[in-house]
Amino acid sequence: MSSGNGQQHGAGGDDAGPPEQLALIREAVRQAKAPRAKPRTWRGAALAEDLPVARVLVDKGVLHLDRYFDYAVPEELDAVARPGVRVRVRFGAGARTVRDGRREGGGLIDGFLVERVAESDYTGPLAALAQVVSPEPVLSPELLDLARAVADRYAGSLADVLQLAVPPRHARAEATEMGPPPAPPAAPDPASWRRYARGLEFLRSLASGGAPRAVWTALPGPWWAEEIARAVQATLASGRGALVVVPAGRPAARVDAALRTLLGDGQHALLTADAGQERRYREWLAIRRGAVRAVVGTRAAMFAPVRDLGLVVVWDDGDSSHSDDNAPFPHVREVLELRASRDKCAFLLGGWSCTVEAAQLVESGWAAPLAADREQVRAAAPLVRTVGDQDLARDEAARAARLPTLAWEAVREGLRRGPVLVQVPRRGYVPRLACAQCRAPARCRHCAGPLAAQDAGELRCGWCGREESAWHCPECGGFRLRAQVVGARRTAEELGRAFPAVPVRTSGREQVLDTVPDAPALVVSTPGAEPVAEGGYTAALLLDGWAMLGRPDLRAGEEALRRWIGAGALVRPQSAGGTVVVVAEPTLRPVQALVRWDPVGHAVRELAERAELGFPPVSRMAAVSGPAGAVMDFLAGAGLPPDAEVLGPVPVPVTEAGRPRRTGGPPPGERWERALIRVPPGSGAALASALKTALAARMARGGSGGSEAVRIRIDPPEIG
DNA sequence: AGCACGCCGACT
DNA sequence: GTCGGCGTGCTC
Numbered sequence: 054m055s056s057g058n059g060q061q062h063g064a065g066g067d068d069a070g071p072p073e074q075l076a077l078i079r080e081a082v083r084q085a086k087a088p089r090a091k092p093r094t095w096r097g098a099a100l101a102e103d104l105p106v107a108r109v110l111v112d113k114g115v116l117h118l119d120r121y122f123d124y125a126v127p128e129e130l131d132a133v134a135r136p137g138v139r140v141r142v143r144f145g146a147g148a149r150t151v152r153d154g155r156r157e158g159g160g161l162i163d164g165f166l167v168e169r170v171a172e173s174d175y176t177g178p179l180a181a182l183a184q185v186v187s188p189e190p191v192l193s194p195e196l197l198d199l200a201r202a203v204a205d206r207y208a209g210s211l212a213d214v215l216q217l218a219v220p221p222r223h224a225r226a227e228a229t230e231m232g233p234p235p236a237p238p239a240a241p242d243p244a245s246w247r248r249y250a251r252g253l254e255f256l257r258s259l260a261s262g263g264a265p266r267a268v269w270t271a272l273p274g275p276w277w278a279e280e281i282a283r284a285v286q287a288t289l290a291s292g293r294g295a296l297v298v299v300p301a302g303r304p305a306a307r308v309d310a311a312l313r314t315l316l317g318d319g320q321h322a323l324l325t326a327d328a329g330q331e332r333r334y335r336e337w338l339a340i341r342r343g344a345v346r347a348v349v350g351t352r353a354a355m356f357a358p359v360r361d362l363g364l365v366v367v368w369d370d371g372d373s374s375h376s377d378d379n380a381p382f383p384h385v386r387e388v389l390e391l392r393a394s395r396d397k398c399a400f401l402l403g404g405w406s407c408t409v410e411a412a413q414l415v416e417s418g419w420a421a422p423l424a425a426d427r428e429q430v431r432a433a434a435p436l437v438r439t440v441g442d443q444d445l446a447r448d449e450a451a452r453a454a455r456l457p458t459l460a461w462e463a464v465r466e467g468l469r470r471g472p473v474l475v476q477v478p479r480r481g482y483v484p485r486l487a488c489a490q491c492r493a494p495a496r497c498r499h500c501a502g503p504l505a506a507q508d509a510g511e512l513r514c515g516w517c518g519r520e521e522s523a524w525h526c527p528e529c530g531g532f533r534l535r536a537q538v539v540g541a542r543r544t545a546e547e548l549g550r551a552f553p554a555v556p557v558r559t560s561g562r563e564q565v566l567d568t569v570p571d572a573p574a575l576v577v578s579t580p581g582a583e584p585v586a587e588g589g590y591t592a593a594l595l596l597d598g599w600a601m602l603g604r605p606d607l608r609a610g611e612e613a614l615r616r617w618i619g620a621g622a623l624v625r626p627q628s629a630g631g632t633v634v635v636v637a638e639p640t641l642r643p644v645q646a647l648v649r650w651d652p653v654g655h656a657v658r659e660l661a662e663r664a665e666l667g668f669p670p671v672s673r674m675a676a677v678s679g680p681a682g683a684v685m686d687f688l689a690g691a692g693l694p695p696d697a698e699v700l701g702p703v704p705v706p707v708t709e710a711g712r713p714r715r716t717g718g719p720p721p722g723e724r725w726e727r728a729l730i731r732v733p734p735g736s737g738a739a740l741a742s743a744l745k746t747a748l749a750a751r752m753a754r755g756g757s758g759g760s761e762a763v764r765i766r767i768d769p770p771e772i773g
Numbered sequence: 774a775g776c777a778c779g780c781c782g783a784c785t
Numbered sequence: 786g787t788c789g790g791c792g793t794g795c796t797c
Binding site: 106108109111117118121122123124125142143144145173174175177178179180753 | 794796797
């Protein structure tokens with residue numbers, strides 16, 4: 054097991070960068086002009102005797118205010134003005150001293166008291182804290198440190214991160230008395246962890262206060278939630294706290310149930326998005342005050358102020374809901390990596406599948422693999438069979454019924470013994486172009502971005518915008534392209550009609566089924582919405598192959614495999630008759646990985662390829678978007694690291710009036726463009742820092758900012 | 774983002 | 786003289 058030695062790794066290890074240069078220069082000039090000032094404030098006011106200066110972070114997300122401001126601490130607020138409390142202060146250029154010495158103008162705004170110090174670097178007279186909102190020290194030094202690291206990693210402001218990390222105050226919740234922490238449980242019986250080669254070792258390390266870091270490839274089946282609960286139990290037994298982040302409410306409920314079974318009530322809290330403000334704040338406070346030592350929740354829980362944190366867990370890090378959709382868009386996996394490094398606690402990244410980022414954590418030595426051997430995998434996984442184009446062509450019956458014989462038989466056979474899952478694609482996937490002969494995705498020969506057909510019919514790169522007039526396939530030499538379309542939904546409907554005696558249940562975006570009984574039924578579901586079948590599905594039919602693999606996204610292969618494995622993991626093992634039929638070309642890498650049930654192998658190969666092509670996560674990318682002209686203007690003056698490479702800009706599709714706007718997209722009717730900047734491994738922090746400094750300067754200078762504002766997103770989620 | 778300060782043109 | 790245009794810069 055790798056333990057917390059701060060080893061470097063590509064994803065988050067390069068976190069030292071030049072800080073707020075502008076602020077530093079300004080500060081230096083000031084100090085040259087005037088020596089350090091005693092806290093001078095308005096005439097005759099009584100100040101706190103000890104440490105009369107409060108450093109305050111004003112709660113405004115704007116980057117050029119992303120530093121501390123000093124305020125005087127009046128004597129009467131001395132006792133409550135502790136580090137970490139919420140305060141209100143007068144802030145703004147309008148503030149001025151008037152006759153009686155009071156300051157007015159510049160409205161009252163919220164902030165956090167970060168630190169009490171003896172004197173201020175500021176030469177002017179200090180304004181006084183207007184109010185201490187509550188004595189509850191919500192911003193602990195650890196949380197502040199983490200929030201700053203996240204802000205730096207994502208080129209965002211500290212205030213923006215704190216908005217995600219500290220829930221809004223609720224006075225009634227704050228008044229609640231909370232009991233002492235419950236006694237730690239005994240170390241767990243490792244139970245199903247025995248199936249993993251180093252499972253026992255991992256649990257033992259947790260129980261004895263160690264900080265192992267592991268990428269865990271969970272065996273298919275329902276045991277993962279209990280295994281996470283046992284890891285939590287082991288950590289609690291060592292006298293430390295634990296934090297588990299899962300992608301959605303349903304998996305959160307599973308882990309919650311497992312924890313309740315194992316630990317009883319009162320040891321843990323469940324933090325999900327659907328709770329009201331009061332309840333959320335109450336739970337959050339209980340955690341901060343140490344009345345609760347373990348937490349399971351969805352992404353907002355990644356900042357939960359668990360006392361004496363011993364373990365962080367992220368389940369299924371490939372799920373897109375692990376990306377926060379508020380600025381600066383931090384990802385759960387990255388945040389928990391930062392927490393594990395800073396708090397020197399254990400780290401467990403688990404899933405049935407394996408992301409490229411997870412593979413990178415192992416490759417770099419930052420985390421150790423935690424996987425079962427092939428024999429265990431074979432015992433737990435279903436049999437996987439494929440139906441490719443050649444089979445379809447040979448299959449007379451398939452052409453008539455639109456469904457291959459093999460799939461047909463698997464369904465009929467499965468329905469005799471229990472429920473059968475049919476996975477169909479969600480609507481709205483945009484297929485990308487691929488070689489008509491070998492299906493290799495069509496990529497730009499210049500930057501390897503995805504090629505797309507324009508309205509006029511010409512080919513253009515989605516990243517750098519270059520036109521491609523003479524494409525040919527580098528894999529097989531073919532020169533014809535095709536975009537795949539699927540009719541899987543109709544196939545599923547036809548399937549239902551073919552077995553009229555069997556009930557058809559559907560689960561999708563609008564209505565997600567949680568479980569289905571252990572009885573014959575056709576369960577039609579979109580990826581991610583699959584109900585759990587008590588006792589497992591007898592078979593699964595994966596009809597979304599082309600829709601998944603054809604998406605114009607770098608992650609299409611990985612994502613297809615993740616979703617297939619997610620469905621396959623709900624099917625009975627092969628030994629119990631479980632079968633998966635995937636309608637996709639058997640020569641494709643993700644399909645082969647599914648057949649072998651080898652998500653790690655797939656991720657490792659994908660990682661090698663990404664390294665070769667200069668793709669994330671090996672390289673780090675940032676997207677800069679804004680009004681036409683503003684983007685390149687901004688980048689020209691941004692002082693990017695010398696090894697940074699600018700791709701594009703390309704036009705961003707115009708948001709149609711009345712259409713819902715995608716996060717970070719242009720306002721309706723405006724013409725925007727987007728450039729990608731990529732840097733080699735190790736320069737990620739320098740890139741984020743350069744972009745942040747440049748944006749702060751631009752906002753401070755540009756004043757209104759409105760029409761010239763650009764948006765920055767580190768690790769853009771969809772890169773063609 | 775607000776808001777004041779400042780340095781030019783038209784006004785009572 | 787003085788009111789007010791909004792360009793520029795600061796906010797403890």
